[in-house]
Amino acid sequence: xxxxxxxxxxxxxxxxxxxxxxxxxxxxxxxxxxxxxxxxxxxxxxxxxxxxxxxxxxxxxxxxxxxxxxxxxxxxxxxxxxxxxxxxxxxxxxxxxxxxxxxxxxxxxxxxxxxxxxxxxxxxxxxxxxxxxxxxxxxxxxxxxxxxxxxxxxxxxxxxxxxxxxxxxxxxxxxxxxxxxxxxxxxxxxxxxxxxxxxxxxxxxxxxxxxxxxxxxxxxxxxxxxxxxxxxxxxxxxxxxxxxxxxxxxxxxxxxxxxxxxxxxxxxxxxxxxxxxxxxxxxxxxxxxxxxxx
Amino acid sequence: xxxxxxxxxxxxxxxxxxxxxxxxxxxxxxxxxxxxxxxxxxxxxxxxxxxxxxxxxxxxxxxxxxxxxxxxxxxxxxxxxxxxxxxxxxxxxxxxxxxxxxxxxxxxxxxxxxxxxxxxxxxxxxxxxxxxxxxxxxxxxxxxxxxxxxxxxxxxxxxxxxxxxxxxxxxxxxxxxxxxxxxxxxxxxxxxxxxxxxxxxxxxxxxxxxxxxxxxxxxxxxxxxxxxxxxxxxxxxxxxxxxxxxxxxxxxxxxxxxxxxxxxxxxxxxxxxxxxxxxx
Numbered sequence: 001x002x003x004x005x006x007x008x009x010x011x012x013x014x015x016x017x018x019x020x021x022x023x024x025x026x027x028x029x030x031x032x033x034x035x036x037x038x039x040x041x042x043x044x045x046x047x048x049x050x051x052x053x054x055x056x057x058x059x060x061x062x063x064x065x066x067x068x069x070x071x072x073x074x075x076x077x078x079x080x081x082x083x084x085x086x087x088x089x090x091x092x093x094x095x096x097x098x099x100x101x102x103x104x105x106x107x108x109x110x111x112x113x114x115x116x117x118x119x120x121x122x123x124x125x126x127x128x129x130x131x132x133x134x135x136x137x138x139x140x141x142x143x144x145x146x147x148x149x150x151x152x153x154x155x156x157x158x159x160x161x162x163x164x165x166x167x168x169x170x171x172x173x174x175x176x177x178x179x180x181x182x183x184x185x186x187x188x189x190x191x192x193x194x195x196x197x198x199x200x201x202x203x204x205x206x207x208x209x210x211x212x213x214x215x216x217x218x219x220x221x222x223x224x225x226x227x228x229x230x231x232x233x234x235x236x237x238x239x240x241x242x243x244x245x246x247x248x249x250x251x252x253x254x255x256x257x258x259x260x261x262x263x264x265x266x267x268x269x270x271x272x273x274x275x276x277x278x279x280x281x282x283x284x285x286x287x288x289x290x291x292x293x294x
Numbered sequence: 295x296x297x298x299x300x301x302x303x304x305x306x307x308x309x310x311x312x313x314x315x316x317x318x319x320x321x322x323x324x325x326x327x328x329x330x331x332x333x334x335x336x337x338x339x340x341x342x343x344x345x346x347x348x349x350x351x352x353x354x355x356x357x358x359x360x361x362x363x364x365x366x367x368x369x370x371x372x373x374x375x376x377x378x379x380x381x382x383x384x385x386x387x388x389x390x391x392x393x394x395x396x397x398x399x400x401x402x403x404x405x406x407x408x409x410x411x412x413x414x415x416x417x418x419x420x421x422x423x424x425x426x427x428x429x430x431x432x433x434x435x436x437x438x439x440x441x442x443x444x445x446x447x448x449x450x451x452x453x454x455x456x457x458x459x460x461x462x463x464x465x466x467x468x469x470x471x472x473x474x475x476x477x478x479x480x481x482x483x484x485x486x487x488x489x490x491x492x493x494x495x496x497x498x499x500x501x502x503x504x505x506x507x508x509x510x511x512x513x514x515x516x517x518x519x520x521x522x523x524x525x526x527x528x529x530x531x532x533x534x535x536x537x538x539x540x541x542x543x544x545x546x547x548x549x550x551x552x553x554x555x556x557x558x559x560x561x562x563x564x565x566x567x568x569x570x571x572x573x574x
Contacts, residue, residue: 005398011476012399019390019451020405026443027412030423037423044422045429093314096307103559108318111325114555114562115548116505116523122544123328126537132340134327166321171566178567198306220570227418230507234527248418248508255422256512268419279414 034272038265044255048262055266064242065267068250071157075228075246078161079168080221087169087217091176092206106173113170121234124163125150150235156244160231167231168224172217179213180206212288219282226275247271332356332541339538355542365543367518368525372550374437375510375521376503379444380496387447388492391454392480396466406455409448417443421512428513435519440510444503449569450495457488494565497558501551522547 038055042048059065094106112120128135130148139146149159183206191201207214229248236244241253247267255264331339332355334348359365393399394406417424424443425434433439461484469479485492510521520528526543555562 008397008476009399012393012397012402015389015393015397015476015480016399016405019386022386022442022445023412026424026427027415027420027446030420030427030443031415033423033426034420045426090314090317093310093317096311097314105315105318107556107559108322110563111322111552111555114501114505114551116551117507118523118527119544119548121527122540123324126331126541127324127327129537132342132537134344137342137344166324171570174563174567175570216570223416227416229418237527248421251419251421252512255425261422261426264422268422272416272419275416275419276414283410283414 034265034268037262038269040262042261042265043259044261044264046261051262055263056269058263059266059270064245065250068245068247068267071244072226072228072246075157075161075232076222076225078158079164079225080218082161083165083169083221084172084214084218086165087172088176088210088214090169091173091180092202094173095177095180106177109173110170112167115167117167117230118234120163120167121231124166125235128159151239153240153243156235156239160235160244163235164225164228164231168221172221175213175217175220176210179210183209212285215285216282219278219285223275223278223282226271226278247274328541329545332538332545334538336536336538355536355538356546358536359539359543359546362539363525363543364518364520365522365525365546368520368522369546371437371440371519372504372521372523375440375444376500378437379441379503380499382441383445383447383450383499384492384496386445387450388454388485389480391451392458392484394451395455395458396479396484397476409451412446412448413452418508421508424509425512433513435514435516439513440521443509444506447499447502450499453491453495453568454488457491458484461487490561491565491568493558494561494568497554497561498565498569501554501562504551 037048039050039052040048041051041054090109094102094109097105127133128149130136130146130151136146147155149155187205187209188201191205196204227248228246229252232244232246232249233241233252241249245253248271251264251268251271253264254260254267330346330348333351333353334345335350335352335354338345338349390405390409394402394409420443428434428439428442431439431442433442465483465487466479469483474482504521505523506521507523511524514520514524517525517528526540526547
């Protein structure tokens with residue numbers, strides 16, 4: 001078929017242009033600017049002097065940056081591994097159910113994921129309220145002393161991690177369910193004929209066949225949790241944000257509260273590099289999973 | 295399989311099902327508790343024991359949230375921003391996905407890789423320069439300003455491209471024979487064939503935008519321009535210690551997305567699995 005290739009190019013240009021325009025304006029340009037101002041002493045708005053690597057070198061001796069890095073790592077550790085495992089357990093339980101019963105149970109687990117972070121915050125702030133929270137009644141009943149969870153330095157991040165797992169598990173559960181559905185039933189039937197126990201079936205069939213999905217869920221969670229901000233910000237309202245400092249919060253504080261755009265950008269670049277490295281890893285895993293499925 | 299083993303299998307199967315059910319109920323309990331507490335009068339909310347059902351259910355907290363805060367303005371902002379972002383994002387992503395999938399033009403491969411690569415960029419690292427950009431455009435505290443950085447969802451282009459790739463080539467060739475224009479082919483053949491994806495992606499795009507927190511929080515300083523997701527957390531003093539009122543505001547903020555999910559359960563789950571790169 002002969003087609004005027006010039007027309008085709010023109011049409012393509014018209015179709016691609018709206019996206020490309022917005023992409024260049026609101027994505028590429030800010031990204032370039034982020035790198036550029038990270039080498040200057042610019043305030044949030046306005047120009048600055050070139051300071052070379054100074055902003056980066058300062059990070060090395062910045063205790064708050066270290067705390068942010070450490071807390072982010074701690075938070076990632078507390079959410080990613082337990083979150084993936086909990087989601088897997090729930091998915092295994094839900095996948096056994098049938099029909100409407102399954103959709104209702106799945107909805108119960110999935111509903112938190114669909115809600116805005118601020119709703120999640122208000123619900124848990126109320127549930128764990130030191131004076132009136134229902135969780136505190138349960139603690140009283142168990143004979144455990146009450147804890148002002150979000151005002152306590154020790155409990156803050158673990159509690160926010162717990163809330164985050166509750167909030168985001170629905171997403172991982174969905175992916176696991178899709179993975180479980182793609183395992184052919186015949187394999188399980190064969191295993192049942194061989195009289196293999198539930199544990200053996202899981203260890204020898206489900207776990208290895210589910211592995212590509214597990215690694216996908218794991219890396220998606222990892223990237224998501226590295227960018228933690230919303231929950232930490234919200235639960236810190238009226239508390240001590242400096243004790244609970246995480247990377248994005250530090251970018252926010254430096255840029256928007258201390259008006260140091262350049263230094264904030266250096267922190268942002270660090271986060272950027274961290275996430276890109278993890279993402280490249282995820283992309284490789286995804287391609288690997290794709291190949292295994294064929 | 296012998297009879298004893300089969301029995302044991304079923305017994306443990308029953309236990310696992312029961313545990314799953316109990317777990318599900320406990321999991322959703324905080325949601326129930328939040329909604330129930332919002333229906334209690336002030337004195338009942340703070341009773342020092344657990345009351346699973348309000349003694350005198352009341353809507354006074356909702357009325358008070360609606361009348362003493364700017365929640366209705368936030369609602370309008372949220373709807374405007376979420377609908378705007380959804381319509382624009384879906385439209386430009388569909389056009390771009392179609393071009394990459396069906397047309398041959400220079401830079402096509404480069405563009406595709408650029409889109410795949412931008413998957414990795416954490417937008418939360420760009421907040422400083424998004425702010426500078428939107429401030430320079432004079433769009434702080436405006437719907438357009440809240441929308442602009444949220445219009446880029448590479449994943450939607452990727453999903454569209456994959457779906458357009460699957461449309462059999464015969465359709466296109468037949469249409470080209472009939473001298474149909476490229477726009478005609480897209481809007482009369484490819485788009486109607488993929489309505490399912492479009493609906494699914496639109497619903498999740500709406501939910502994502504409605505739920506967005508960080509950027510709407512940074513780009514708006516005037517109370518009346520806030521989206522509801524931000525607004526309900528920023529006016530604590532307006533509520534004082536009236537927990538029930540705060541919770542009723544939370545219920546109002548979560549209701550649209552919760553309903554969107556419950557009505558379109560299958561579409562939402564489909565779109566979310568697609569967006570993670572899995573064909574469900």
